[in-house]
Amino acid sequence: MICTLYSHQIGFDKIVEVLRSSYPKGTITSASQDGSQIASIETKDGFFSSGSKLTVQYRERKEPSYQLPETDDSPLTGNLRGLYGYVDSLDSNNEKVKSLFLHKIQTLNSEFSITQQKGQTKNLKELLQKLAKDFEAVLFVQPKTIISQSNEQHFLDENLNLILDINGNCEIEGLDVKINSIYYDKELVEITESQKEWKTNSEKILRGKHIKINNYLPYIEPEEGVVLRTPKEVAVRVCVLAMTNLVAFDTISNQEAIEYLQHYNLWDFVTPNEKDFLANPTEQKKSNESWKCEFIWTLMFALNKIEDLGFPDKLCSLNDIPAEEYPVAPDRDPNDFINSVFETKSKSEILGLNDLYYRLDWACVDARLNGEEMTAIHPGVVYERHYALNWLINYGEADWDDVTCDT
Incomplete structure (x- = not known):
């Protein structure tokens, strides 16, 4: 050649x-x-x-x-x-x-x-x-x-x-x-001051943690081009995730989770992948599902149920969420939680976080491609939170099972 x-x-x-x-x-x-x-x-x-x-x-x-x-x-x-x-x-x-x-x-x-x-x-x-x-x-x-x-x-x-x-x-x-x-997914538009500010703030955090920066990563969507998931959508999603999470950690059986979700009229909000998991929760599937603690943590933060999302250098602990704030419990109607939610974090705050996790995720992918160990942050935590944030901002208008984390 x-x-x-x-x-x-x-x-x-x-x-x-x-x-x-x-x-x-x-x-x-x-x-x-x-x-x-x-x-x-x-x-x-x-x-x-x-x-x-x-x-x-x-x-x-x-x-x-x-x-x-x-x-x-x-x-x-x-x-x-x-x-x-x-x-x-x-x-x-x-x-x-x-x-x-x-x-x-x-x-x-x-x-x-x-x-x-x-x-x-x-x-x-x-x-x-x-x-x-x-x-x-x-x-x-x-x-x-x-x-x-x-x-x-x-x-x-x-x-x-x-x-x-x-x-x-x-x-x-x-x-x-x-x-x-x-090849652009959308028309080129003028970059807003908010987009510039999110990028600058994100790169400042990365620089402070000695995490590699890709200066050529594009800006994320401006506020005007984003429609956030509604508070009710987010609350319903958290309830479903919380139930599958209990199965993943063997706290309840898959059948108990199915009956709970059906009893409280949430079964229609369970995704095809989640129904597949609940139908046959193998040990490998449970292991994969256990990572979704980070989804719950991120969405609860978006619902103002958690004060600090925390830096993604360690796994979250759902035990840090007060029991009275948790969306599901054996003797609790999850619809009470859903109906108590009226707002999420501001669009600007969520997009600022999305920009940060977009750039953190790129650094993790880059390290993996180069066979390097990422020690400053936990790649799994970064990916799961990036996934949840992309769903929150309707990235690609994708349903939950189809969300992507492009870098």
Whole structure:
């Protein structure tokens, strides 16, 4: 393999057209294999020449975007996460360019590898230059090729200049990061002062705890674009979570929980995943469900039943919630709790927390990708609270079972 090109753009047909225009007398064949598209071009230099054969193997993300969402499980997205971690682990003599490169990796949507199968294709360097330019690509290049700029494996920009090699060498001063507007989930709007303040406050907290900051993480939604869950919705959700939590810790049986929820007319608010758990609460499912203490804790905080959410460096303790404030009990109608709730924390306060946990969650994901231990915060606690906060702000308009924590 000579090199692999990565691009924000997609288009196997575009690659074929470049091959056809570069080698009008060549013979092009295409095929599909294991989720990739393959184009091969064979050329002959003369009557007595055995000719040459060049192959391009292409694949793209299942859902082209400008970030790497956790919900995208396509092979290329997994590879890009690994690429991000690899680049992040490298030293660099230009941290600004490295930071831009990491940001660019998150926007990549396609990958195509160039391999010389036979002979030596003429004007190959010119072809690689054209593909790099046309796709505004970054290239992962092996040493000792016609475009190599290092004696080690390295990355080049669209002008075939050195972005970074494994020794930390960089020979450029900047790197363009462009995003096609069609990949945005929403129209670009002016950033509000509140959004800037949330980001600034969050980064100040991260800096104080010596937690890595990604300066290129976008702002979260402005207040005007968010509709919070109603106090009653939150209260009902807490009651259901509290019952499944009791089953998870073997405080009550699954059948007792089902009967309780049905008796008090809450069964219709139990999600499909929760019904699956209550139908067959295996030990593994109980272990998974026990983490939802953090959901309860976060939502109770949103309902003003807890004064301090606390920093996510340790697990919460539901025993710290006064018994009279807890939403469920054997001899208590949970609807009394639901009907006693009239307000939640302000939208601004919840969004400020959401911004913080968004950035904390990114730091946890980054540490995991780099094989590093996160000690300043508890990744599990961060994820569960981020999940609950995303549900509170109607992130992606997702139902409870379908909430995502994109970073």
